[in-house]
Amino acid sequence: MNRLPKEPNEAPAVLFEDPHLIVLSKPAGLLSQGEKKGDANVVDWLRGYLGRHYVGLVHRLDRNVSGVMVVAKRTKAARRLTEALCSDQMSRVYRGWIVGKLSRKARWSHTLLKDEETNLTRVVSSRHPKGKTAVLSVRPLGYGRWEGMDLTLAEFELETGRSHQIRAEAAAEGFPILGDEKYGSPGRRALNKKFGRPALHSFRIRFPHPMTGETLVFEAQLPEDMRRISCTTLR
Secondary structure (H helix, E strand, C coil): CCCCCCCCHCCCEEEEECCCEEEECCCCCCCCCCCCCCCCCHHHHHHHHCCCCCCCCCCCCCCCEEEEEECCCHHHHHHHHHHHHHEEEEEEEEEEEEECCCCCEEEEEEEEECCCCCCEEEEHHHHHCCCCCEEEEEEEEEEEEECCCCEEEEEEEEECCCCCCCHHHHHHHCCCEEECCCCCCCCHHHHHHHHHCCCCEEEEEEEEEECCEEEEEEECCCHHHHHCCEEEECC
C-alpha cells in the first residue's frame, strides 16, 4: 500500500474546492500517481482527504516539478476536464530557471520521442514515425545568477502536453532547466545535483468549469527554493 505524506510540507495545498473538482498546489518530491515502490502521491493523499476511492486525475506533474494542478472529484467532471485539455481549452503556464540568458520571446517546436523503459524524452527528426510534435511559447521574465551561472527566469506556455516537454525542449534549445540532472549538461551535473531538482514550477492554470462553463484561473507562487535566487525583473 502506498504511504500517505506524513510531514505537512509533503502534502499539497488546497487552492480551491467545490463538489466537482479540487485545485491543488503540489510540492516538489510528491508523485502525481502511485508507483510500485509505494511512495507518497497526490492520488492517495486525495483519497484520504476526500474519504473516497475515486480520484479523477486529469493531468500530471513530474515528481520533482511543483505547482498547480486540477483534479476531478466526479466522473462527469473528469471527462469534461479531459476534453478541455485535449481541445486546448485548458491553458497551462510554467515558470522555471533556465541556464543562460534568453534575450527575447520565442516559440519552440520539436518532434519528441519518449523511451518508456528509460523514462527519457529526446528530440528526433520530424520524419520519425513515432515522434510527436511538441510546441510551446517561452519568454524571459528576469535574470539571476547562481553558483556563478547566468540564469533566466522564464515563463513557458504549453501548446501541446508531452512527457517532459519543457525539460527536453529547453535542453535542445541550449537553455536547460537548472537542477535537471536528466536533461542538463553533463558538465554541470554536480551543480544540478546541488540545486536538488529541476527548477520548474506549474504557475498558472486556466480552464472552463466542467459544469458551469465559467472560466477559472488559479496560480501558485514559486516555492522557496526557486525564490532564493535573486532575480532582476525585466520591465
